[in-house]
Amino acid sequence: MASPSSDLDRERRKCTFNVAELTDIINGGREKTERRQYLESLVLNEPIFNYDDYYFLSREEKYSDAVKKTVRLVQVLKQHNIEDPEDYQTLLKYVLNLNLPIALHNSMFRPTIRDQGTDEQRKKWLPLANDYKIIGTYAQTELGHGTFIRGLETTSTYDPKREEFVLNTPTLTATKWWPGCLGKTSTHAVVMAQLYIKNQCYGIHSFIIQLRSLKDHSPMPGVTVGDIGNKVGLETNDNGFLAMDNVRIPRENMLMRHAQVYPDGTYRKPANSKLVYGTMVLLRATVVSESATNLSKAATIAIRYSCVRRQTEAKPGELEPQIIDYVTQQHKLVPQLATAYAFAWIARYMMSTYHALHADIESGHLGALQELHGISSGLKAFTAEMSVSGIEVCRRACGGHGFSAASGLVSMYKDRLPSCTYEGENTVLYLQTARFLLKCFRQPSITPSSMSYIQVKPLPGARWGVKSPEDLMKPILLVEAFEHRAQRTIKSAAQFLESQISQGLDTSEAMNRSGIEFVRCAKAHCYYFVTRNFFQSTALLKCSKEIKESLLTLGVVFALNGIADNSGEFLEDCFITGTQMEFVRERILYCYKQLRPNLVGLVDAFAFADQSLNSALGAYDGDVYNRLYNWAKRAPLNKTDVHSSYHKYLKPILKSKI
Numbered sequence: 111m112a113s114p115s116s117d118l119d120r121e122r123r124k125c126t127f128n129v130a131e132l133t134d135i136i137n138g139g140r141e142k143t144e145r146r147q148y149l150e151s152l153v154l155n156e157p158i159f160n161y162d163d164y165y166f167l168s169r170e171e172k173y174s175d176a177v178k179k180t181v182r183l184v185q186v187l188k189q190h191n192i193e194d195p196e197d198y199q200t201l202l203k204y205v206l207n208l209n210l211p212i213a214l215h216n217s218m219f220r221p222t223i224r225d226q227g228t229d230e231q232r233k234k235w236l237p238l239a240n241d242y243k244i245i246g247t248y249a250q251t252e253l254g255h256g257t258f259i260r261g262l263e264t265t266s267t268y269d270p271k272r273e274e275f276v277l278n279t280p281t282l283t284a285t286k287w288w289p290g291c292l293g294k295t296s297t298h299a300v301v302m303a304q305l306y307i308k309n310q311c312y313g314i315h316s317f318i319i320q321l322r323s324l325k326d327h328s329p330m331p332g333v334t335v336g337d338i339g340n341k342v343g344l345e346t347n348d349n350g351f352l353a354m355d356n357v358r359i360p361r362e363n364m365l366m367r368h369a370q371v372y373p374d375g376t377y378r379k380p381a382n383s384k385l386v387y388g389t390m391v392l393l394r395a396t397v398v399s400e401s402a403t404n405l406s407k408a409a410t411i412a413i414r415y416s417c418v419r420r421q422t423e424a425k426p427g428e429l430e431p432q433i434i435d436y437v438t439q440q441h442k443l444v445p446q447l448a449t450a451y452a453f454a455w456i457a458r459y460m461m462s463t464y465h466a467l468h469a470d471i472e473s474g475h476l477g478a479l480q481e482l483h484g485i486s487s488g489l490k491a492f493t494a495e496m497s498v499s500g501i502e503v504c505r506r507a508c509g510g511h512g513f514s515a516a517s518g519l520v521s522m523y524k525d526r527l528p529s530c531t532y533e534g535e536n537t538v539l540y541l542q543t544a545r546f547l548l549k550c551f552r553q554p555s556i557t558p559s560s561m562s563y564i565q566v567k568p569l570p571g572a573r574w575g576v577k578s579p580e581d582l583m584k585p586i587l588l589v590e591a592f593e594h595r596a597q598r599t600i601k602s603a604a605q606f607l608e609s610q611i612s613q614g615l616d617t618s619e620a621m622n623r624s625g626i627e628f629v630r631c632a633k634a635h636c637y638y639f640v641t642r643n644f645f646q647s648t649a650l651l652k653c654s655k656e657i658k659e660s661l662l663t664l665g666v667v668f669a670l671n672g673i674a675d676n677s678g679e680f681l682e683d684c685f686i687t688g689t690q691m692e693f694v695r696e697r698i699l700y701c702y703k704q705l706r707p708n709l710v711g712l713v714d715a716f717a718f719a720d721q722s723l724n725s726a727l728g729a730y731d732g733d734v735y736n737r738l739y740n741w742a743k744r745a746p747l748n749k750t751d752v753h754s755s756y757h758k759y760l761k762p763i764l765k766s767k768i
């Protein structure tokens with residue numbers, strides 16, 4: 111058997127480009143790489159951030175371990191004056207392989223105060239939150255309602271005599287349920303509740319509530335709070351429940367940047383009722399980035415392992431091939447790698463679009479709200495869905511060892527799966543994007559320039575300009591195919607809706623009956639958007655010819671697999687012919703061959719530390735079998751040669767003599 115590490119060494123020697131150059135591109139420049147390396151150096155050498163035996167821990171131990179790591183992380187951040195949220199994000203992505211019990215504090219609590227608090231409220235709460243003197247969460251979802259926010263039942267009733275709000279959980283279904291970090295960790299929460307003043311309801315607003323004593327962490331009077339129990343993945347997180355019984359807070363604890371309640375109870379409504387949903391939009395943009403990172407990790411593990419794993423001698427006596435040389439294995443993994451790169455590029459686009467449009471909104475251009483919501487909803491759903499299914503493809507591609515916790519892929523899959531549900535269930539978000547697409551289809555004036563393609567009506571009888579398999583290497587033709595599909599499905603969804611209305615259905619019923627068409631066009635739009643962005647961004651890169659070639663080939667794989675996997679949608683209006691579909695399949699194989707020497711280089715370029723992958727299969731040195739064996743020997747069941755259950759149960763039924 112060949113040595114696993116020599117297999118990876120040989121792969122690395124075959125790579126045609128400079129891996130460090132590609133790492134800089136992925137990180138966004140040399141300076142960002144250096145910053146990342148500096149941040150990694152602060153934590154990687156600390157024993158407390160060791161994850162070696164993590165997969166052996168129980169849920170409670172995992173939570174406790176995560177709290178310990180959180181506290182140390184906070185100390186490190188303070189010690190080195192690290193305050194930039196981007197730095198924190200970098201640490202989460204590349205080193206701390208966990209959903210920390212302060213995830214919601216940093217991803218939602220602080221941003222909500224920043225975006226929805228007045229200057230005075232920011233001044234009061236942000237220093238406490240930034241310094242981790244308080245830890246907060248975002249409590250919106252209830253037992254009875256998650257998607258339909260307007261249906262939340264928690265009430266916040268203004269008492270002008272005492273200038274206080276009184277918060278209540280009037281029914282069982284009004285109990286807050288799911289908020290991360292609520293069950294055991296948080297001291298405070300931004301609670302979304304229906305605002306009542308003099309018996310009139312003014313809809314959902316956000317309020318800061320103290321949940322636990324800052325002296326002994328016990329629940330505050332009127333607060334019932336706890337963990338909701340085990341779930342799929344996210345074992346380090348204490349997703350919780352919360353019920354409130356006449357909890358009083360000062361008037362100043364309602365976040366009043368957009369809507370105000372004055373001492374006498376006068377209410378001033380926000381310029382747009384959806385401003386209160388702003389933090390969700392930020393987190394949806396963050397999910398795009400998380401989806402990219404995690405799929406990159408999964409591809410790293412599975413591709414390195416596939417270069418080390420050998421199986422089935424082709425000819426008697428010959429060395430068994432590396433499993434990566436089976437085209438079926440390539441057909442599993444190369445599309446995941448291509449998707450990981452496409453998502454890394456769209457994540458960068460999403461964050462910069464978020465910041466640009468958010469700045470517009472802050473300066474009063476509220477038109478940007480629906481554009482940001484329209485773009486981020488679909489991309490969150492699309493990337494979460496493909497990332498999760500891609501991680502599972504990578505896990506299965508590792509055969510039996512993919513089932514071992516030591517692969518790192520089991521927990522990754524379980525921890526990412528909820529991203530299809532939290533922060534807006536995926537179908538619901540696709541429907542939101544479809545609404546925006548249809549609006550743009552009907553109203554050119556509101557169509558943002560990034561979506562102007564919607565205004566071009568697809569020509570009946572249009573045909574794809576691909577004449578040969580070589581044509582499929584031309585980004586313009588690939589993007590054209592996705593553009594056509596998106597234009598056609600948007601038009602078809604609009605026509606479907608109109609046909610339902612013309613049959614006499616009221617708008618909501620017609621919208622419901624059009625839901626499947628809506629989701630179809632939103633997915634088609636997202637595929638187009640991501641493909642176009644990949645080729646546009648890659649074309650702009652200043653890099654070596656070899657890197658550009660590899661990236662473009664990955665883009666072609668992403669696009670061609672998108673066409674092959676959704677072939678019906680391209681064939682049904684004869685835009686693509688059967689012969690062109692054959693070209694597509696042929697070119698996919700060609701691209702795999704082109705990329706084969708660079709596969710390890712392309713995953714090495716993500717530069718994940720072994721600790722962050724925490725995988726016996728995917729470590730840099732490829733020493734898979736020693737790692738698996740040593741890990742298994744440390745399993746709690748192997749602490750003694752004879753387990754206590756032998757003495758308790760097994761012994762009496764076993765024969766002492768044969």
Ligand SMILES: CCCCCCCC/C=C\CCCCCC(=O)SCCNC(=O)CCNC(=O)[C@H](O)C(C)(C)COP(=O)(O)OP(=O)(O)OC[C@H]1O[C@@H](n2cnc3c(N)ncnc32)[C@H](O)[C@@H]1OP(=O)(O)O
Nearest residue numbers: 213216217256257258259384387479480483532533534545
């Ligand atoms: C430092 C970073 C660290 C990062 C760490 C990340 C990892 C952390 C790991 C785990 C964290 C997990 C956190 C999870 C947190 C949560 O899940 S919080 C709860 C999230 N909940 C949701 O997302 C609920 C989903 N539901 C909705 O968003 C909305 O209710 C709805 C969009 C489904 C509908 O809203 P509703 O108010 O009922 O809508 P309508 O009144 O019918 O109005 C619809 C119109 O409103 C427009 N609209 C809706 N939302 C927005 C928005 N956000 N912005 C702008 N516009 C919006 C919508 O387009 C409709 O417009 P038209 O009528 O014109 O079509």
Ligand SMILES: Cc1cc2nc3c(=O)[nH]c(=O)nc-3n(C[C@H](O)[C@H](O)[C@H](O)COP(=O)(O)OP(=O)(O)OC[C@H]3O[C@@H](n4cnc5c(N)ncnc54)[C@H](O)[C@@H]3O)c2cc1C
Nearest residue numbers: 248249250251255256257288289290528532533534535537
């Ligand atoms: C791990 C995890 C962490 C979470 N963290 C938080 C948190 O920190 N804070 C917080 O407030 N919440 C949190 N949540 C809650 C989360 O945001 C909601 O679960 C999510 O928004 C989905 O809402 P739901 O549970 O009501 O699903 P439902 O809306 O009940 O969805 C069930 C099904 O109904 C369908 N459906 C619902 N409405 C429609 C519609 N209008 N049209 C078509 N189909 C529809 C959905 O597509 C889905 O198939 C978390 C959830 C999870 C799983």
